[in-house]
Amino acid sequence: MDPDRAGVPLRGRGEAGDVSNGAPAGRSLDDLDRRIVAALQLDGRASWSAIADLCGTTGPTVARRVQQLTDEGALKIAVMRGAGGSESHQFFFLRLKCGPTMALPVASRIAERPDVRFVTLLTGPHDIIAEVQVPREAGAYHTVVREVQTIPGVEAVIGELTLHVYKVSHDWARELLGLQPDDPVDTGEFEEFAFDAVDEAILDRLKLDGRASFAEVAEEVGLNESTVRRRFERLRSRRWAHVVTLVQAAALGFESEIQLRVDVEPARLTEVAQVLARRPEVRYLALPLGGNCLVAEVIARRTEDLYAFTTESLAALPGVTGWSASLELLTIKRGFVETPWWRSEVADVAAGLEVGELTG
Incomplete structure (x- = not known):
């Protein structure tokens, strides 16, 4: 195998999250x-x-x-599904409040669900935010909320439907290469998608290793290489699948990852969303059903940059009436893929506590 060609696989990661010898936190x-x-x-x-x-x-x-x-365990290349809904499914936000010391166990349980796209631990009034893919059928939301409520440690659950996704950015570190950020707008790029069983099998394999060769994938799913290549390129060209590189923001020199809820005048929701989508520090932007607001994930290199974004950009944006924010503490899952570092971070913290108890 030519080690320089596209699609060369990475060794040592059979299952997502297998980081028993992972890198230290941060x-x-x-x-x-x-x-x-x-x-x-x-x-x-x-x-x-x-x-x-x-x-x-x-x-x-x-x-x-x-x-x-x-x-x-500092890096993972994977293929993620697009952020739009499908003909049979759509997305649902969950905000959870947990009992003392229970946030991490609860988040771990939620991340085990195959229908969960995103899970992170937070500061602020809620301990966890998760995004779940739910069927388009009566009672689906109720079923998800009821199942999550039964997890030991969960004290309260708030759920809201995702009405529209404006932006998902996977290349937020372009500046390190001297490149300018893209200028995305709400063009309906996150259209509804429809996967068949073959597409599902291809994506499941590439979720484990985004650089696996088409020949390897073809052998595992029982197809020829050209069919796998054609199907994958179709999914990618329609933005139904993305090749992403998971890495901690801190490892690239970014100090903060923020979950932001921006209150907006109802008549100006689309206008504000289009402006925010063009901001390079905004890497996710969506419209939830609950309230007149937008949900954004913001990444900041320095606290001073975050200050400038809120006081100079948000505060001056016509239609914005206020906002609330929480710091992301530990992201466990993104794009249906478990982050490769979270288990080692937790192990490092636990080891530190044990050492403290022994020496204290």
């Missing part, structure tokens, strides 16, 4: 690591030589560093 990457990760965010299936050209290094160096970061 692992720091050097400048070249960061440029490589930024290039992978542009296209996680690009050839090593293409990535090397962007980063000013060699293909073998890129391959070696990506393999090391993957083995350490």
Whole structure:
């Protein structure tokens, strides 16, 4: 196998989240690591030589560093499903309040559900935010809420339907390569999608390793290579699937990841959404059913940048009447994929507590 061609698989990650020997929490990457990760965010299936050209290094160096970061649990390349609804499913936000010390166990249980797209622990009035894919059928929301309410440690659950997704950005570190951010607008790019059983099998395999070759995927799902390639390119061109590079924001030098709820005058929701979608620090933006508001995920390199965003951008935006925000503490799942570092972070914290108890 040519180690420089697109689609070369990464070794050492049979199952998402298998990070028993993962990197320490908050692992720091050097400048070249960061440029490589930024290039992978542009296209996680690009050839090593293409990535090397962007980063000013060699293909073998890129391959070696990506393999090391993957083995350490600092990086994961995966194929995620699009953020739009489907003909048979749509998305549902859950905001949870948990009992003392129960937020992490509850979030872990929720992340085990295959229908959960996103899970993170938060500061503020809610301990957890999760996004669930639910069937388009009567009683589906009630069933999800009832099931989550039975998890030990859950004290309160608020659910709301996702009406529209304006933006999902997977290449928020473009500046590390000297590139300008894209200028996305609400063009309906997150159209409803329809997967058949073959598409599901292909996506399930690529969720484990986004760089797996088409030949490998074809062998596992029982198809020929050209069929797998054609189907994957169709899913990708319609934005029904995305190749993404999961990495901690802190590892790339970003201090904060924020969950933001922006209160907006009802008549100006679309106008405000289109303005916010063009902001590079906004990497997710959606309209929930509950209240006149937009839900955004914001990433900030420094607290000063976050201050400027809120006081100069949000505060001056016509139609915005207020906002509330929470810090993301630990993201466990994103795009139906378990992050490769969360288990090692929890293990590091537990080990630190044990050492403290022994020495205290």
